[in-house]
Amino acid sequence: MSSNLYTNQDSNTRKTWLLMSTFFVFIIFLGWSASWYFGDSLILYVAVGFSVFMNIFSYWFSDKIVLKMAGAHVATKEKYYDLYTIVENLSITAGLPMPKVYVMDEPVPNAFATGRDKEHAVVAFTTGLLQTLNKTELEGVVAHELSHIGNKDILLQTIVVVLVGFVTLLSDFFIRMSFYGGGNRDNKDGRIGLIIAVIGIVLAILSPLVATVIQLAISRKREFLADSSGALLTRYPEGLASALEKISQYSGKMKKANHATAHLFISDPYGDKTKKISFLHKIFLTHPPVEERVSALRSS
Numbered sequence: 001m002s003s004n005l006y007t008n009q010d011s012n013t014r015k016t017w018l019l020m021s022t023f024f025v026f027i028i029f030l031g032w033s034a035s036w037y038f039g040d041s042l043i044l045y046v047a048v049g050f051s052v053f054m055n056i057f058s059y060w061f062s063d064k065i066v067l068k069m070a071g072a073h074v075a076t077k078e079k080y081y082d083l084y085t086i087v088e089n090l091s092i093t094a095g096l097p098m099p100k101v102y103v104m105d106e107p108v109p110n111a112f113a114t115g116r117d118k119e120h121a122v123v124a125f126t127t128g129l130l131q132t133l134n135k136t137e138l139e140g141v142v143a144h145e146l147s148h149i150g151n152k153d154i155l156l157q158t159i160v161v162v163l164v165g166f167v168t169l170l171s172d173f174f175i176r177m178s179f180y181g182g183g184n185r186d187n188k189d190g191r192i193g194l195i196i197a198v199i200g201i202v203l204a205i206l207s208p209l210v211a212t213v214i215q216l217a218i219s220r221k222r223e224f225l226a227d228s229s230g231a232l233l234t235r236y237p238e239g240l241a242s243a244l245e246k247i248s249q250y251s252g253k254m255k256k257a258n259h260a261t262a263h264l265f266i267s268d269p270y271g272d273k274t275k276k277i278s279f280l281h282k283i284f285l286t287h288p289p290v291e292e293r294v295s296a297l298r299s300s
Contacts, residue, residue: 020055020159027051062158063114063122066264070112071256072102072124083130086142087123094146094233099123108254108271109133109247112264113145114158121149128250133243140230140240144266147229153222157264223266227293231300241297248290263287 031047077084084101091098099113099121109129115121123145133141148154231237247267254269262269268287 024051024055058159059116063116066114066158066261067102069258069261070104072104075101075103086139090142090146090233094150096146096150099149103127106254108252109250110254110269111141111145111266113148113154115154118149121154132246136236136239137243139234140243141266143230143233144226144240147226151225151229223288227297228300231297237297237300241294244290244294
């Protein structure tokens, strides 16, 4: 069981560092392009400073940002004894430290895990999930979220929230500023400056789309793996399969649904239950179709 649960830890660690390094280089390149365009080297220094700051900030504080955005609060053992006990027992079975347990006052059934490592992990569940699922189904969902922790998905997925959001804001700022003119276009390096400016603007326009594709691709692969690892943890795949079916039947949108955090949840917080999914639509889904996940669980 343990070897299965931790199979992809090293891979996810490498992906996390790759993501942070790529973000660092990308922001510096945007800053360099902007500094050429506006003829101000200070922009480059600011970009370098912000790249370093955002990488450090996203590592240490992204989980707190996610919990705040989701409106989650601590679930006490006294008030949520059954949930707390399930998390505690399955954590022991998985060989993981007991994560902090949070609850969201939200009728839509959903859940997510966050944190920078297994010693600082958090699992959060909506009140709607607790009311909708029976014990074996809830165990399946808890095992799924613990698998995200065991597989080291949580740091990778949580950092994506902050970095993708920041890239989007920076891109929007760059595009808006470019309309005010100025730049280094009247000197002998004007052509080079103009070319770099064009490249910077193109990257600024495309960066939110590229970031979203990366975000979604990471999410879909992680969900399938967490499903299978969770099923191995409970040794009862039907529990999670049944839970996913019940969750998918609820078509409402979460009150605090946010595109930046959508990939963290076990199910799409926007309640996208489209029955017929085109190939193009599937590319931009934050989660694999429920039918595919249930089928994989029941055939395991």
